[in-house]
Amino acid sequence: MPTHDDPATRATAPQGPPARRTQAERRAHAEAALIAAAARLIAEHGSTGVTLARVGEEAGFSRGLATHYFGSKAALLARLQEEALAEAMAAAAPERSGAGAAEELCRFARGVLEGVRHPTDLGRAFVVLGAEALAGTSELTTAVAELDARTRGWVADVVGQGLADGELRAGAGVGAGAGVEVGAGVDPGAGVDAGAFAFAFVGLLKGLVVQAAAAPEAFDVATATVEAERWIRLALGAA
Known part of the structure; x- marks a missing residue:
């Protein structure tokens, strides 16, 4: 009978839910998605008509998230x-x-x-x-x-x-x-x-x-x- 130290038991044992991302990791992920969305929009349409709300929507987030993270359109463009x-x-x-x-x-x-x-x-x-x-x-x-x-x-x-x-x-x-x-x-x-x-x-x-x-x-x-x-x-x- 396998014991708790048996490698086969360890290999098939439930691993549990994946570790939750930290707040810093979630923020970094969201910022990267917002920057990627802004890049797509600007590459296609230029920056004039691009708003922070539109960037948030393009990234799949709320309209206000880009404002929350970057504060202003100029700050987002600089980043x-x-x-x-x-x-x-x-x-x-x-x-x-x-x-x-x-x-x-x-x-x-x-x-x-x-x-x-x-x-x-x-x-x-x-x-x-x-x-x-x-x-x-x-x-x-x-x-x-x-x-x-x-x-x-x-x-x-x-x-x-x-x-x-x-x-x-x-x-x-x-x-x-x-x-x-x-x-x-x-x-x-x-x-x-x-x-x-x-x-x-x-x-x-x-x-x-x-x-x-x-x-x-x-x-x-x-x-x-x-x-x-x-x-x-x-x-x-x-x-």
């Missing part, structure tokens, strides 16, 4: 922007590879452009919000500018590491990073300027993503990727 940027950064450069500045930045560009080929709702919403901010019709114009600055800072850090490692040759005034005045004392033949390069790099990728969103049938991701990588290596003076 969506943060999530979209995190998704883009994770897809493009999950971690520093140690492969060198040129390869690191080429890999980032490949990830961003691959996102054009297989866009998520978050990615599509990110493009829509960026276009609205550029047109001055978004509540997130300042937030978009801050996110651009953060991305430039990351790029300048990668270039700065390449300079420190001797992989890249410094231009005049290099070392200031993302805040350096673009074009100030920079001799194109003297090497790379981290801050100036960061502005151009972010501008290149944003321009390509906008072109892809405006005319996806005419946008060749493979060609854009090859040319972006070629420009990156030329601008950095890398082989």
Whole structure:
């Protein structure tokens, strides 16, 4: 006769109801569902007509839950922007590879452009919000500018590491990073300027993503990727 310690008895014994989620887990689940719902709506319709009540309904919750969790539409959009940027950064450069500045930045560009080929709702919403901010019709114009600055800072850090490692040759005034005045004392033949390069790099990728969103049938991701990588290596003076 099997005892209570018999493995067979333990394997077939009732396991009981699943553990209840904590309040923090329930909130995180609800917030993620609300952000996903907002991304779907904005990707399809833009942000202007999207309300917190509509987001709550789209997520399958009450009309007031999005207001309860985020407080305002601007706060929800800002959070969506943060999530979209995190998704883009994770897809493009999950971690520093140690492969060198040129390869690191080429890999980032490949990830961003691959996102054009297989866009998520978050990615599509990110493009829509960026276009609205550029047109001055978004509540997130300042937030978009801050996110651009953060991305430039990351790029300048990668270039700065390449300079420190001797992989890249410094231009005049290099070392200031993302805040350096673009074009100030920079001799194109003297090497790379981290801050100036960061502005151009972010501008290149944003321009390509906008072109892809405006005319996806005419946008060749493979060609854009090859040319972006070629420009990156030329601008950095890398082989």
